[in-house]
Each structure stands twice: as structure tokens, then as C-alpha cells.
Amino acid sequence: MKVNIVFEMAKDGGCSCFMKEDLPDFGLLGFGDSPQEAKEDMLKAYHEIKDMLIEEGKNPPELDFVYHYDMKSFFEYFDFLNVSKVAQRAGINPSLMRKYSSGLVKAGEGQYLKLQSAVHSIANELASANF
Template structure:
């Protein structure tokens, strides 16, 4: 079976639900859920209903807004990420809360910082 990679844009709603959208074919499909995995399942159902894309063949590429990212990965400490990014922690908190939206440059700076931290973590070896 052929895998279909589809971008899934994930945002946090005012109700703190994850809201997702997918553009496929001629359709813009949207739904919400309390977790990313639940959102994925709902979106796969919509893709089947509207486009007859088999749920087993779908692989989503997650595109998070800053607020949804920090909700999904709630173990990330905002002030530490801001420090690594060379940003004001208060400003990053405003992005996370939705009070302000980051510019594309600021969003990319946050993304680069998270990727750098992930690369460092991949090099870690734990001994017992």
C-alpha cells in the first residue's frame, strides 16, 4: 500500500482543544480534539469520507503553531527554550498563550532552537 504524506496544521483553540486542518484535493478538512492522536484519527476519517483515502495509508506531517506546540510537548519549559533561542521569556509566553503571534522569523528561531536541542538529546548516552 502506498503511503500518502499529508501536512496537518495544528493550532490551539481558545478552548485549549487541538484544532487541525488538512487541504487535500478540492477540500479543506477541519476538526478538533483533546489530543493530537485523537485529532489524527478524526482527520483520517474525514479523508476517507471526502476523498476515499485509506486511513492506513495516511502519514501526517505535523505543522504546529507555537501555542499548540507547547501544549503538545508540555514538558518543555518556556523560559529555558526562550533562553536557548536568545528571546525574552515573557514574549515567548505571550506567543504560547495566544496573546501575540510570532513573526515568521521568530517562529523559525523557535523551530531552529528546538531542533538544535533535539540534536543534542539524540547524542546522549545513559549508563546504568
């Protein structure tokens, strides 16, 4: 079962993630100082809840996570990506992209769509690369 996990960076630098869907018997949240820590916290809770439900004789669903990031959490999680280069590839002003990724300015839906297209293009190129 596919579920959507949303990441959000807090103004204090912390990060949270949560499951958008309502499922019987549980919901998922994660918190940490980074998106990686929040994801690990949420996955730990998922495994603990699954174990608890199994002990109760229930059959918990296997979840397939789809992750949704705000700009700041995306570039923190994928910190190996060069923000300016991704911006150029997406057709977004690099200076403006740095403001998006730092949380100073919020991007509109059009900018998110440009970024998503560029990231998918990068992912496809990486998937076809060989050594």
C-alpha cells in the same frame, strides 16, 4: 505520501487540526480540548476512512504526517519543555515567549524560525544522548 497537519488553538482553549492538502476521497480534521486530543481524533478518522475505502475496493494512500503548530499548541503538546529555557536557547526574550505560548501575542515569522532552529537543535541533542 507526506501531508501537512496544522494545529490551531481556539480562544476558548480547544484545539483543532486539519490536513492542508486536498486528496481524492477524503480530508482529515480533528478536534479536542488539547492538541493531543485533536491529533487522536484526526488519526481515528484517518483509520476509519481508510477502512471504509478498503471496503469499497479502493486503495487508500498511506500518509506520513508532518505536524505544524502555532506557539500555543506546540508548548501545550510538548508540555515537558520549559518555555523560558527554549526561549533563551532561541535567543528570544523569555517573557515575550511566555506571551507567545499563552496566545496573548502572535509571533512573527522570524521568531518562528528562531524557535524552529532551537527545537531542531534540542531534538538532535536528544537523539544523540545515551544512558
